[in-house]
Amino acid sequence: MTAAVSTLEIRNLHVSVETEEGPREILRGVDLTVRKGETHAIMGPNGSGKSTLSYSIAGHPKYTVTDGSITLDGEDVLAMGVDARARAGIFLAMQYPVEIPGVSVSNFLRSSATAVRGEAPKLRTWVKEVKTSMEALEMDPSFAERGVNEGFSGGEKKRHEILQMALLKPKIAVLDETDSGLDVDALRIVSGGIEAVRAQGETGILLITHYTRILRYIKPEFVHVMAAGRIVDEGGPELAAVLEESGYDRYVKGGGAAAPAGAGAVS
Amino acid sequence: MVVIDATGRPPLASGAVPRPVRSRNPLDHDVPTGREEAWRFTPLRRLRGLLTGPDADGKVSVTVSAPAGIAVEQLDAADPRIGRSFTPADRVAAFAMARAGGATAVTIPAEAAPAEPVIVHLHGESPRPAAGAAAGVAYGHLLIEIGPFASATVVLDHTGSATYAGNVEVYVGHGASLTFVSLQDWDAGAVHLGAHAYSIGRDAKLRSFTVTLGGDLVRLNPTVDYRGPGGDAELNGVFFTDAGQHQEHRLLVTHTPRSCRSRVTYKGALRGDAAHSVWIGDVVINADAVDTDTYELNRNLVLTDGARADSVPNLEILTGEVVGAGHASATGRFDDEALFYLQSRGIPPAEARRLVVHGFFAEVIDRIEVADLRDRIMASVAARLGETPAEDEPATPAAAGQAGA
Numbered sequence: 001m002t003a004a005v006s007t008l009e010i011r012n013l014h015v016s017v018e019t020e021e022g023p024r025e026i027l028r029g030v031d032l033t034v035r036k037g038e039t040h041a042i043m044g045p046n047g048s049g050k051s052t053l054s055y056s057i058a059g060h061p062k063y064t065v066t067d068g069s070i071t072l073d074g075e076d077v078l079a080m081g082v083d084a085r086a087r088a089g090i091f092l093a094m095q096y097p098v099e100i101p102g103v104s105v106s107n108f109l110r111s112s113a114t115a116v117r118g119e120a121p122k123l124r125t126w127v128k129e130v131k132t133s134m135e136a137l138e139m140d141p142s143f144a145e146r147g148v149n150e151g152f153s154g155g156e157k158k159r160h161e162i163l164q165m166a167l168l169k170p171k172i173a174v175l176d177e178t179d180s181g182l183d184v185d186a187l188r189i190v191s192g193g194i195e196a197v198r199a200q201g202e203t204g205i206l207l208i209t210h211y212t213r214i215l216r217y218i219k220p221e222f223v224h225v226m227a228a229g230r231i232v233d234e235g236g237p238e239l240a241a242v243l244e245e246s247g248y249d250r251y252v253k254g255g256g257a258a259a260p261a262g263a264g265a266v267s
Numbered sequence: 268m269v270v271i272d273a274t275g276r277p278p279l280a281s282g283a284v285p286r287p288v289r290s291r292n293p294l295d296h297d298v299p300t301g302r303e304e305a306w307r308f309t310p311l312r313r314l315r316g317l318l319t320g321p322d323a324d325g326k327v328s329v330t331v332s333a334p335a336g337i338a339v340e341q342l343d344a345a346d347p348r349i350g351r352s353f354t355p356a357d358r359v360a361a362f363a364m365a366r367a368g369g370a371t372a373v374t375i376p377a378e379a380a381p382a383e384p385v386i387v388h389l390h391g392e393s394p395r396p397a398a399g400a401a402a403g404v405a406y407g408h409l410l411i412e413i414g415p416f417a418s419a420t421v422v423l424d425h426t427g428s429a430t431y432a433g434n435v436e437v438y439v440g441h442g443a444s445l446t447f448v449s450l451q452d453w454d455a456g457a458v459h460l461g462a463h464a465y466s467i468g469r470d471a472k473l474r475s476f477t478v479t480l481g482g483d484l485v486r487l488n489p490t491v492d493y494r495g496p497g498g499d500a501e502l503n504g505v506f507f508t509d510a511g512q513h514q515e516h517r518l519l520v521t522h523t524p525r526s527c528r529s530r531v532t533y534k535g536a537l538r539g540d541a542a543h544s545v546w547i548g549d550v551v552i553n554a555d556a557v558d559t560d561t562y563e564l565n566r567n568l569v570l571t572d573g574a575r576a577d578s579v580p581n582l583e584i585l586t587g588e589v590v591g592a593g594h595a596s597a598t599g600r601f602d603d604e605a606l607f608y609l610q611s612r613g614i615p616p617a618e619a620r621r622l623v624v625h626g627f628f629a630e631v632i633d634r635i636e637v638a639d640l641r642d643r644i645m646a647s648v649a650a651r652l653g654e655t656p657a658e659d660e661p662a663t664p665a666a667a668g669q670a671g672a
Contacts, residue, residue, distance in 0.1 A: 058611050059611075060607055061607070081610070082607060082610035082611055083610040083611075083612075083613050083614055083615050083616065083619075085611075086610070086611055086612055086613035086614075087613045091611075092611055094608070094611075097608065098602065098604045098605050098607075098608045099605070100605045100608065100609065100622070100623060100626055101626055101627065101630070102625065102626025102627055102628070102629035102630050103623070103625065103626035103629075107622075108609075108612075108622070111609075111612075111614055111618070111622065112609075112612035112613050112614055115612070115613035115614045116612070116613040147626065148608075164612065168612070168613070
């Protein structure tokens with residue numbers, strides 16, 4: 001495979017976290033390839049390792065990669081610090097974005113755009129860029145003066161995450177349960193923001209979700225089912241429809257070992 | 268009577284807040300041994316003898332720049348305005364009053380509203396003493412009086428180095444409004460002890476900022492007393508305690524008339540070995556002080572191992588008829604999740620830390636309406652973090668090896 005166009009390759013990824021009883025393996029050999037312009041959904045029950053996968057891609061220090069590799073266009077992502085991964089083009093929209101008191105959204109957005117683009121954006125075009133993106137996400141201009149995630153509602157936090165994705169234009173965007181905790185209106189607005197980034201065709205999207213609800217707004221080309229730290233089923237959009245009907249029971253009953261036919265990964 | 272002592276220790280016999288001896292005569296104050304409540308956090312050995320009131324052998328020059336219409340005078344020691352609203356509560360403050368040989372007085376006339384701030388620059392001209400050499404002792408008394416219904420900003424700027432015992436007596440007239448900034452931007456060798464006594468008139472407002480950055484040892488005692496109902500005092504503070512520094516702020520707000528308000532907000536960051544900060548927030552609500560509204564807060568951010576922050580709020584309430592009376596104190600480390608969040612947006616670790624510290628202080632510093640001063644304080648904080656502002660920092664790739672592990 002050539003690595004010409006923004007390809008994230010995850011091979012045999014094993015990830016552990018430290019617990020009181022010692023290290024516990026959460027990811028047990030994940031294989032996944034996401035290319036620019038593609039949209040992949042990763043679905044699975046609670047505890048299947050979906051969030052661990054997203055944090056491991058972003059480089060959260062809590063997660064230790066014990067085996068396998070992650071590369072972006074052939075570059076070793078695991079050798080990069082968290083900030084270097086972001087500058088290389090990886091973006092993680094967090095499930096629970098954290099508050100940073102006293103740091104305004106506008107200061108934060110400009111600092112991160114400066115870091116990711118390698119130079120400070122020209123002030124005049126930047127102001128317009130932010131304004132346009134905020135309008136698309138139906139965010140009030142006063143939002144820019146608030147502290148990052150300080151006192152934000154669930155919907156505001158998620159819109160703020162998608163705003164950052166729109167401004168940073170990543171090669172690969174991992175959206176960790178961006179749909180969780182959103183009411184119907186907020187889900188529509190957030191999905192619209194994701195679709196707008198997708199339509200530009202420059203970003204590969206990894207949409208991590210527990211529910212099929214968001215897939216009514218965003219149609220992935222690929223659907224992967226994760227259970228017990230592995231990808232246990234893969235298919236096209238039709239797989240999401242099946243999951244909507246039957247849920248995850250057939251993947252978790254009898255334990256993760258009982259992967260159904262068509263399981264994508266074995267360890 | 269309700270006594271609340273956040274330390275969980277049983278209240279003292281006379282109440283949670285100790286009542287010191289008040290006298291202008293230094294000899295009326297016992298020499299502290301270090302075991303007293305008021306001195307237990309202070310390293311007495313580092314006071315360079317100030318407790319014994321040595322003769323002045325150093326110099327702190329006083330330069331006042333004031334807009335037209337504001338009187339700047341040198342008062343002699345017998346002037347009755349000295350000590351009108353302040354009686355020393357400890358030996359060092361009493362020595363400072365006795366040995367200052369008078370006072371520098373800044374008087375803003377009634378109903379005046381100068382557009383520009385009054386700047387009082389105190390510059391210590393005694394370099395850090397070598398062992399056995401003169402300590403560079405200096406004493407001072409500063410009197411600031413705001414006439415009725417006047418409105419002004421006064422900045423007290425301490426720089427250079429000295430062993431300085433200096434009192435500040437601030438008299439805010441009825442209906443007046445004062446913003447007062449005391450910036451302790453001393454060189455590394457300075458020792459500074461000071462009583463900052465604020466007397467608030469009826470319906471008057473004080474907004475003070477105490478910013479302590481430099482010095483070897485700084486110990487300040489801001490106190491607030493109200494002369495009538497409707498007084499409002501906001502005491503804001505910021506300190507950055509670096510390796511080896513001792514920075515102590517002991518506040519006492521005494522509510523005696525009814526319907527006064529006080530707000531105390533102090534934020535500190537500590538970094539390095541033997542960095543030690545002390546914040547004591549005493550609030551007394553006396554029996555007649557009904558309708559009082561008070562809240563005090565201290566937050567400390569410990570940036571490295573080896574630093575220590577002591578934080579003790581005390582609230583003594585002698586009437587139940589208050590609007591509000593509360594306090595909060597918290598000392599914590601960097602929020603790792605906040606740093607991860609910033610880094611996951613491409614921001615290098617050093618700049619992420621700088622942003623978090625900046626944000627931590629911004630709540631207080633952004634309230635300072637003197638832009639030059641605000642920028643100077645933030646620049647000083649950034650310099651102490653050893654980092655440059657975002658715009659100057661190239662997006663360098665992070666070192667390999669910290670990933671995923």
